[in-house]
Amino acid sequence: MSSDEVNGSAVGAAVDRMAGAVPEPGSAKRDPILVADGVKRSFGGLTAVDVEHLEVQRGTITALIGPNGAGKSTLFNLLTGFDRVDGGEWSFEGRGINGRRGHQVARAGMVRTFQLTKALTRMTVLDNMLLGAPGQTGERMAGAFLRPVWGRQEKVNTEKALELLERFKLIDKRRDMAGALSGGQRKLLEMARALMTDPSMIMLDEPMAGVNPALVQSLLHHITSLRDEGKTVLFVEHDMDVIMGISDWIVVLAQGQVIAEGRPSDIRSNQQVIDAYLGAQDVEGEDQGSGDE
Ligand SMILES: Nc1ncnc2c1ncn2[C@@H]1O[C@H](COP(=O)(O)OP(=O)(O)OP(=O)(O)O)[C@@H](O)[C@H]1O
Secondary structure, eight states, X not given: OOHHHHHTTTTOTTOOTTTTOOSSTTOOOSSEEEEEEEEEEEETTEXXXXXXXEEEETTSEEEEEOSTTSSHHHHHHHHTTSSOOXXXXXXXXXXXXXXXXXXXXXXXXXXXXXXXXXXXXXXXXXXHHHHTOSOOHHHHTOOGGGHHHXXXXXXXXXXXXXXXXXXXXXXXXXXXXXXXXXXXXXXXXXXXXXXGGOOSEEEEESTTXXXXXXXXXXXXXXXXXXXXXXXXEEEXXXXXXXXXXXXXXXXXXXXXXXXXXXXXXXXXXOHHHIXXXXXXXXXXXXXXXXXXX
């Protein structure tokens, strides 16, 4: 699949969503939705993440790339409250959110996708969606007198879940166990579930891994649609065609640090990135099958 095929008309030349951004590590953005400073995390003697400054432009698709072990997933975990930093701070929509837990970060509007764990694969697709629903009033304020409120909320959540399943073409699977879905369908379900809280930013960790080519197209379409609706997408991915095709901006991480940032054209020709990542990527790519699980 070529970059152009992936690209389609989604990243047309007409819109430069990154206008004014300079292609260099830590570059300032016109209207950043996420700003991180001095974010650090070590495991024993290993520095996994050491990001001096990072801004993510609102309403864009930003890719976070880098070699295996560069710290991409760890950075995701830190920013979304699923791991604790050793130092640093970051703000989302202008509000400091470091120290907040995962569900609080999600409530603030920043969600990330998670692989469906074994336990969740034994639940139906619809129940998986309902787990992603915002503020379970019934659970928080248990009491018989609140049952009507609970019931109403459940109805709203169910309607929303069904709408999203329709959008992600999983509606016919709603009563199936999530474990019966193909790898690609699970990725769609993860994305749909993340949208239950109406986030303004969605973070996807390797959304294309293990997905067959037909569903890759569908996932790409959903990602660009989210951006076109005004949401911000930050994603980790290894497939260079996908990255170059849909990203408005690319951030390159190596050994925990941002070593480069820029538009796809900047990154493709950046010698430091070629040395640290792209040179080895082709070789790695040969080993990475893309069949559905
Ligand atoms: N919980 C942990 N305990 C110890 N070391 C960890 C832990 N989590 C991550 N690491 C280490 O931190 C480094 C960064 O890992 P991370 O998974 O963030 O990299 P990555 O860029 O996401 O890699 P990949 O592309 O392979 O998923 C690696 O050396 C990894 O072994």
